[in-house]
Amino acid sequence: MRQNSTRSTRLEARVSPDALAVLKRAAEIQGRSLSDFVVAAAQEAAQKTIAETQIIRLSVDDQRALAQALLNPPEPTAALRRARDAHHRLVLESR
Template identity: 60%
Template sequence: MFWAVVSRADHSLEAVAPAGPATAVDGYGNLPYFSPMNSRNTTARLEARLPGEIHALLKRAAELQGRSLTDFVVTAASEAARKTIEDMEILRLSADDQLRIAQAVLDPPSPVPALVRAAKRHRERVDPA
């Protein structure tokens, strides 16, 4: 598993979790989310059963923002989904932890004897010359 250390515009660093083949992370650690208004014209249907008081709450909030109930729910759900994905896939580090990672990358510690022996055994078994 490979973790990328990404430098942000504000000069902070972030360790970014590996992305799957369809979710490449850009140079700033941003995932390629699709907004509800993306260029594709495909739609999908979502139905939900909810208590009447939750429906009334959502409807009132949508009216206060001058939006349709569907638009309000889709936007709120999309934002919640993006935040959940970001919270689970991006590891935010303190300044001290950023320095520790950078130091370990720039000046890695010497391998312990057990690691040297394991690497030697691996080479002998995988690529015996």
């Protein structure tokens, strides 16, 4: 994880005394300042949250169903054909 060596923005948070004690203890264990510990933990949580929105997880059954749908797609429904036609009209009109 890359950390910015020139810090210029301040972030403040209010935490309960119990939460502060836990954060201080964890920072101590890692040999970090409280500030460094909190920033690193927040960055890690943010990166994990972002990554989770970019990965689609499917069960084995859902993977098989997706593969089957890709290999043998069903015929388009009337609504899908209308949507395709509307899309084509919009694209052609925008040129």
